[in-house]
Amino acid sequence: xTNGMLKVGIAQIxxxxxxxxxxxxxxxxxxxxxxxxxxxxxxxxxxxLPGYPFWIERTNGAIFNSExxxxxxxxxMDQSIDIEAGDLEPLCKTAFKSKTAVYLGCIDKAADRxxxxxxxxxxxxxxxxxxxxxxxKLTPTYEERLTWAPGDGHGLRVHxxxxxxxxxxxxxxxxxxxxxTSLYAQGEDLHVAIWPGGIHNxxxxxxxxxxxxxxxxxxxxxxxxxxxxxxxxxHLDKILAHSxxxxxxxxxxxxGPDGEWIIEPCIEEEKLITAVIDHQRVRAERQNFDxxxxxxxxxxxxxxxxxxxxxxxxxxx
Numbered sequence: 430x431t432n433g434m435l436k437v438g439i440a441q442i443x444x445x446x447x448x449x450x451x452x453x454x455x456x457x458x459x460x461x462x463x464x465x466x467x468x469x470x471x472x473x474x475x476x477x478l479p480g481y482p483f484w485i486e487r488t489n490g491a492i493f494n495s496e497x498x499x500x501x502x503x504x505x506m507d508q509s510i511d512i513e514a515g516d517l518e519p520l521c522k523t524a525f526k527s528k529t530a531v532y533l534g535c536i537d538k539a540a541d542r543x544x545x546x547x548x549x550x551x552x553x554x555x556x557x558x559x560x561x562x563x564x565x566k567l568t569p570t571y572e573e574r575l576t577w578a579p580g581d582g583h584g585l586r587v588h589x590x591x592x593x594x595x596x597x598x599x600x601x602x603x604x605x606x607x608x609x610t611s612l613y614a615q616g617e618d619l620h621v622a623i624w625p626g627g628i629h630n631x632x633x634x635x636x637x638x639x640x641x642x643x644x645x646x647x648x649x650x651x652x653x654x655x656x657x658x659x660x661x662x663x664h665l666d667k668i669l670a671h672s673x674x675x676x677x678x679x680x681x682x683x684x685g686p687d688g689e690w691i692i693e694p695c696i697e698e699e700k701l702i703t704a705v706i707d708h709q710r711v712r713a714e715r716q717n718f719d720x721x722x723x724x725x726x727x728x729x730x731x732x733x734x735x736x737x738x739x740x741x742x743x744x745x746x
Contacts, residue, residue: 433592433708435619438468438529439692441681442699443652446480448659449508449516453478456533457523462701464527470590471701472621474651474681475534475600476549479508481625483653483676484668485572500663502576506538509547512563513540517552521559528556530590532597532649534623536577537563541740546578551599551623553588562586566599567608583738587615592708593645597621603634609642611734614721618644618686618711626650626677628694640688643714645706648684652699653677686714 440459445451456473463471475481484490484501492498510516517535524531530553537550549566564584569577585608587596596612596619603609603622612620620638624630631648639646653676655669662668675697683692683704691704718724 434705435470435591435593435708436466436468436703436705437619437647437683438463438466438471439647439649439681439683439702440471440473441650441652441679441695441702442473442477443654443657444477444480446653446658447504447508447662449479449510452480453516453520457520459701460520460523460527460529460531463703464529466701466703468529468703470530470532470595472532472623472647472649473534474649475551475623475625476536477651478510478533478535479505481651481653481677482573482576484664485575487670487672488664488667490572490575497664497667498575504663505536505576506545506547509536509538510550511538511540511544512550512552512560517554517560521554524554524556530554530556530588530595532595532621532623534599534651537565539565541738542578543741547576548580549573549577549599550580551584551597553595553597555588561588564597564599567602567605570601581737581739582611582735585611585734585736587612587617590619593619595619595621597623600624600630603638607732609638610721610732613642613644614732617642618708619706620644620646622646622648624648624650624680626652626675626679628678628680628696631680631682631694635682635684636688636690639684639686642720643686643718644711645686645691646684648680648682648694650679650681651677652679652697686711
């Protein structure tokens with residue numbers, strides 16, 4: 430990494446849906462694979478561990494006090510991640526052994542919020558130092574609000590990775606100009622956008638964010654097919670009624686700081702996608718436009734970022 434070159438990977442995979450243990454084992458196997466291919470960073474899709482809440486729009490999720498929704502939410506909570514309890518420790522150990530940093534989308538039952546509300550969380554794991562940021566999605570999108578709680582700005586942070594400075598956002602957060610700017614202003618030049626899966630999401634915004642920021646952009650998506658739902662899933666017949674083909678078809682891709690493809694969107698295929706990127710290209714593209722540097726006007730326009738972790742209680746002794 431000393432020469433500005435960085436090998437990056439996208440693990441475009443499906444979860445073993447709502448099965449925390451088996452999905453984590455699968456994630457670990459792909460981190461090991463990325464390490465064998467000498468990737469410095471490997472990325473995974475939004476909510477991959479233990480899975481995206483596909484049931485909501487398929488089971489009339491907005492019906493108040495529905496027993497179906499209660500059953501599924503309780504099951505989701507049971508299979509979600511407790512970071513403070515060490516659920517990601519095996520992954521951190523694998524990242525260390527593989528010498529590979531990880532961006533992972535997971536569902537976190539946050540200890541500092543009572544462990545009974547769920548957050549769509551993006552975790553950055555440094556291979557030497559473990560978990561470095563835990564970003565809870567600021568605003569769940571549309572029906573997601575029926576199962577995920579809104580997050581805060583605590584995890585809007587960037588991390589040094591060789592010559593690069595890497596940061597990331599969950600799914601539609603990538604459409605939020607101020608959320609993007611908060612990362613640009615911290616020096617981000619490698620942006621990771623994670624998605625539950627869908628070329629309809631990744632095709633246009635990946636190129637746009639790359640061109641806007643003059644950064645490399647990785648869009649990491651998951652996959653989901655009916656075969657990926659375990660038979661023991663509550664109300665499985667209702668969730669899969671009329672389902673054919675892919676519920677999430679991937680669309681993982683990488684764009685360069687000139688807004689052109691390095692890896693075009695890949696769909697309907699489970700694989701580890703890799704590319705080598707060169708930091709010199711960032712520096713070259715910033716010559717004529719830097720959105721938070723020489724082309725910014727902080728005397729006219731400036732952004733305020735609150736990185737404090739929000740909590741319902743403050744205890745004084």
